[in-house]
Amino acid sequence: MNIRTDIAHGANHMQPPLLDVQDLTVEFATRRGAVRAVEKVNLTLGRGETLGIVGESGSGKSVTSYTVMRILDRAGRIAEGTITFGGVDVGNASESTVRALRGREMSMIFQNPRAALNPIRKVGKQIEDVLIEHVQAQPSDAREKAIEVLKAVRIARPEERYHAYPFELSGGMCQRIVIALALACRPQLLIADEPTTGLDVTTQKAVMDLVVELARERNMATILITHDLGLAAAYCDRVMVMEKGKVVESATAEAIFRAPQHVYTRKLMRATPRPGIGLRDLLPEGTVPEAAPPMPAAMPAKTGEPLLVVENLVKEYPRQGSGGGFAKLFGRSADAEADAPFRAVDGISFEVARGESLGLVGESGCGKSTTSMMVMRLADPTSGRILFDGEDIGAMPARRFARSSFRPRIQLVFQDPTDSLNPRFTAARAIADPLMRMGTGLGGGALRARVEELAGLVGLPTQFLDRFPHQLSGGQKARVGIARAIALDPDLVVLDEPTAALDVSVQAVVLNLLQDLKVRLGMSYIFVSHDLEVVRMLCDRVIVMRAGRIVEEGRTAEVMAAPKADYTRELLSSIPHPPL
Amino acid sequence: MSLATATDAPPARDNLFSHARHIMAENPVTGIAFGLFALLVVAALIGPYVVPYDPLASDTAAALQPPSATHWFGTDQLGRDIFSRVVVASRLDMTIAVASVALVFVVGGFAGLAAGYFGGWTDQIVGRVSDTIMAFPLFVLAMGIVAAMGNTVTNIIIATAIINFPLYVRVARAEANIRREAGFVQAARLTGNSELRILLGQIAPNILPIMMVQVSLTMGYAILNAAGLSFIGLGVRPPTPEWGIMVAEGASFIISGEWWIAFFPGVTLMLAVFCFNLLGDGLRDLVDPQRRT
Structure with a gap:
């Protein structure tokens, strides 16, 4: 055309x-x-x-x-x-x-700003290099001009940042440096x-x-x-x-x-995803299968024991470089604040009811992934309790949890479908893995039948089962990941940005699939995401996190319609909206 | 960058044979290397039954004859047929190389995997052991081991394995360390795999391609090492046919013009090492599923 x-x-x-x-x-x-x-x-x-x-x-x-x-x-x-x-x-x-x-x-800026910068050279020096290379500055005034450039890309305290290494800066800051580098010679394109x-x-x-x-x-x-x-x-x-x-x-x-x-x-x-629509609206017209039930109404809040109760959960990491041997050796006592460990998760409490889906929203570094890793029992909390079905699973060390009887009941769908599949295993082998390790001793034909049944549940045609991950598309890999997670009929599935690496049209299908599976198998979800619109469509309740704390919590519709916290409002207003 | 190939549907799995053929077509050098390797294997397997002369039978009447139609590679100072000796020697040299590499592949590979995956004390111990080995000039270390433990083929195999140990540890450790926190490893933990099973069932197969390159490189080195030890009189003893001994015996005759005694075993040795070095790339392509597009 x-x-x-x-x-x-x-x-x-x-x-x-x-x-x-x-x-x-x-x-x-x-x-x-x-x-x-x-x-x-x-x-x-x-x-x-x-x-x-x-x-x-x-x-x-x-x-x-x-x-x-x-x-x-x-x-x-x-x-x-x-x-x-x-x-x-x-x-x-x-x-x-x-x-x-x-x-x-003509200049170009790429997706991953950190990869575009030399990791062992100060960012100011890197800007100087470009300026001198293209005869925009002399070695004598390069420093001054580099700071000017930093100012031009709105970097606060440019004199200080001049000496920073890329790893000391946030992703957004690095992208600004990359933009500064790309624009240093005033390109036309x-x-x-x-x-x-x-x-x-x-x-x-x-x-x-x-x-x-x-x-x-x-x-x-x-x-x-x-x-x-x-x-x-x-x-x-x-x-x-x-x-x-x-x-x-x-x-x-x-x-x-x-x-x-x-x-x-x-x-x-x-x-x-955009305001005012439901999950089914994401699918192309006329493709909503008739068999698919109409969007189930929000689960009625079930009475009885909640499935998961998290109480005062804390995860601390020691600060790097503080209180180190050398500082002590030279009698330099670091001040108390720098000595205090970094709190990635700072005392949060929440509940997940049976059959409920809870959204966990926040920006990178807010502690949402750390929280989900602790709930998954892949990481140990510093303090606090994780009660699953009344039992404190937080008390059992993560290393031993793989053998616990609770392991099959809590499963995870990973963010990156490619990274989470072993490149040497076929799709069928990947789905069969949990069945072989923790299943009921299915063998041979029965195992294959169960794998095919699971593939059918997630809509993966059986001829794809014998392919290796690199022979599958992103959406197919996501389906394999989901099939593996639901293989053992878990009660709770943590979804760690399961669609972040997918195209929107694939995301639409996967989100609908997740919703259907939840209703069909009666699972609870914790949906970790940075995308509020997606959370709105999939989740009953939402928790907004910032700096390890919960800033807002409530029914998704209410939070989205009338956010109480300033931070939630800021998040909502940052979503790019088409000019309509 | 989104590759164009993503759009067309991936084909079903190729079988290994057509895949191998494709790899050789793509890189003819790999084909040559595989051909040489096949020749070496055949010589090692059936050589002793098909050679024209008894490799140990001396015939002083026919001593020091240059290459001819009856003696293709000539004869040595005792009148033994050099061609027969070169072919028969391939079995011993290949046995030493394969056995030592297999030994170090299993032991060194596992030690490296464990060091990279578990870290901590395991890593410290494995790391210090390989550092200690690396601290010696490797050939001298092999000499020392064989001299101390006794002059047998088994000891040559062990000595060759020991000096290659750090190479395997380093490669396996680095590769396991990268994959320690990979998504599929986390996923395996979630599905109830024990740590040991993750190490051997999930990580080890992913390291195989790069280990194969290491295997073929050290294979050449192992042959050279075995020949070197016999050349200086350690390890295999005359009159057993062995490339290193044959070169050593022929060396003194080069000045008087009988070049063929050292030349033919020397060339064979060179070709064998050459073949293993070239084989590395081909092997990696063969065992890496990502190449099977």
Whole structure:
């Protein structure tokens, strides 16, 4: 499909666009012949314009931008089409010409800011390096200019941060440094490849506001590559939607949201969690299976003993470098506060009723994962009690818990479906693992039958069972992970951001699957997430955590509609909303 | 970066044979190495039954003959057929190499795994033991062990295993340490696996590919080590056919022009080591499921 993206701004009709990509086709040489990653993509971008490229994994959005920068890996090549950047034919230019363009004229920021920084060099020095390399500063005034650059990306106390190493800074701060590096030479084009994936919503907002503001200040063109339609719509002038290497729709952000033309765009929009909809609304129209029950109403609060009671739970970690041998040796007594251990979880209490799902929300470092690890009995609490079905399971050391009779009753669905599957085990072997270790001694045919039954429950076709994880898609791997977790009919399943690594359309299916399974098997969920919209749809109650403490707790609908704590309000307002 | 290959459906599992064929087609050097290896194995297995002459029978009338149609590799100072001796020697040399590598693979691999996975005291003990071994020049250490324990094939095997121990420990330890907190290890804990089972059932198979490279590299080194020990007169004793002894015996004849006595066993030794070094990459590709796309 060829959709020219000529909705340029008035001024751009006068001069040729900064970036002009025509009929771009990129091929990758693989074992099974050439694979087209990008097919006949056209795009134009003027100065000062922001273009969002939206698509799910495998849509070719990253490949398109890598091709513009000419940083494809060796297997990839431009099969067809032209790329013109500021009058230069990038597609056919020599490597030295392109090298001069990169960094000076066009820059890129990547998904993982920490990986993009040299871990053993002070961030200030790294900025100096770039400035000196591109003759923006002399060694004599480099330091001054580096601090100026830090100021420009709104880093508080820049003189102090100049001396910081990347590991001493938060993810958001590192991404700002990366932005500072990318913008140090005042490029005309900035390509941001998922710049905020992996950052908290509040940080995401700060980083994106900064990028847009700097782009406007410098009249810089920006390409924002993202899987998040809401984010693209909130920050871009125009949005281009890609599917399987092709551009399916390209229009202004408002137009795309008001009246999406293409089926795929509509499907993507439907799958994006947003206010005022239920889980079933995420699925594409007409695909809600008839067998699936209508959304079960919130579980009536069951009377009787709660399944899980957590009382005054605390997890402390010793502070690094404090009270160390050397400090003591030299008689330097660290002050009391620095000596106190760090409290990752600071005395929290909550309950989970039978058949209830509880959302645990907060930003990274708030202690939600530590809490779930302690409830899972993979980590030992410093103090406090974890009562499961009336029994204090917190008292048993985590090392011995693997053999406990409670082990099968509490299971976990991991955040990263790839990391949580052994690459040497087939899907069937992974699902069978808990059955073989703790099951009722099923063998051979019976075991296989149970594995196939579980695969059926999670909607994984049986022909996939004999594949290795790397031969499965993200959604299929997630299903294997869920099947493994429910294999032993647990009472409580902790879901640790189970959809964070998945595309929105896959997330929609997985969330619905989880909800159906919960009702069908009568499980309780603790759903750990940073995404309030997802929590709203799946959970009966929600706990908002910050710095190891609970700041708000209540029925999900009430908390979302009328948050009491300032922090909850801040979280809610940081979710990017499309301009509607 | 999202790879284009993710879009097309992955095929069902290839069988090992077609996979091996693909790997060799992709890298012909691997094919050559596998060919050489097969030749070595065949020589070791059936060599003694098919060689034209008795490797120990001396025939002073035919001493020091250059390579010819009757004696392909020539004869030595006692008139023994060098070709027969080279072929028969492959069994002994391969036995030493395979046995010592198998020994160190199991012992060193497990020690390294445990050190990397459990950390703490296990790590301290395993680490210090391998540091101690590394502190010696390895060949001298092997000489010392064989000299002290006695001049037998078993002791050569043990000595060769001991000097390779730190190499296996380090590789296994580093790899196990990375995977200690991996998601699938946590998942295995949740499904009630004991720590030992996680170590052997979950982590060990994942380390296999890189250990295979180590195996093939040390295999070449083990052959060289065994030959080196016999060259200086330790280990295997004459008249047993062994590449190192044969090179040692032939060395004194090179000056007088009888080059073939040392040359043919020397070349065979070189090719064997060469073959194992090349084999490493191919083996890794073969046992790594991620290559089976």
